[in-house]
Amino acid sequence: EAGVVQSPRYKIIEKKQPVAFWCNPISGHNTLYWYRQNLGQGPELLIRYENEEAVDDSQLPKDRFSAERLKGVDSTLKIQPAELGDSAVYLCASSSPLAGLTGELFFGEGSRLTVL
Amino acid sequence: GQQLNQSPQSMFIQEGEDVSMNCTSSSIFNTWLWYKQEPGEGPVLLIALYKAGELTSNGRLTAQFGITRKDSFLNISASIPSDVGIYFCAGQRSNDYKLSFGAGTTVTVRA
DSSP: OOOEEEESEEEEEOOOOOOEEEEOOOTTTEEEEEEOOOSOOEEEEEEEEEETTEEEESSSSSTEEEEEEEEEEEEEESSSSSSSSEEEEEEEEEEEEEHHTTTEEOOOOOOOEEEE | OEEEEOOOOOOEEEEOEEEEEEESSSSSSSSEEEEEOOTTOOOOEEEEEETTEEEEETTTTEEEEOTTTSSEEEEEEEEOOGGGGGEEEEEEEETTOOOOEEEOEEEEEEO
């Protein structure tokens, strides 16, 4: 069974440029999460989707961050414009609805963003 | 921000040694989880604990859910080189999908 797939693995951009990350969750997983992991820290939730609906986006900095999951499968996270402090690893995770309530998340390899 | 305090922050151990790490919180969680992250990879779930006082093993790993529901411990017995990585604790409240992660304990194993 394929795991959570993310791309790109690495991205280097200059500040004020836009950037987008893509995630394909495990087949059949209705719940999709975007986490941000700063250097030396644990992941922090940005947004959670149930199918195509963003059910928790309270941690998403909405002035520059946006996300979508139009057909309830793949998802895209966008930052526009990027700032130096956005340098981090952006992790996508998925779970089945019940497993999400028990903390059993499956993470992708992450997209490492460096903003110069 | 991070609500969980993990210690130690890092540890260098000899192959074959046992490893202990812990995680504390100022608030109560109903689920405690331990994830491991290797370089360039996403975190992978190792152990999940759902009941205060619960002691659960997964191979050479043993984890405990503290009685107060504000802490958890992870032990690795007879460490091997592939135990290298960052170990994160995570807490989850009832009926809440959100996981709160600690900052991690980095384990380095010397052969």
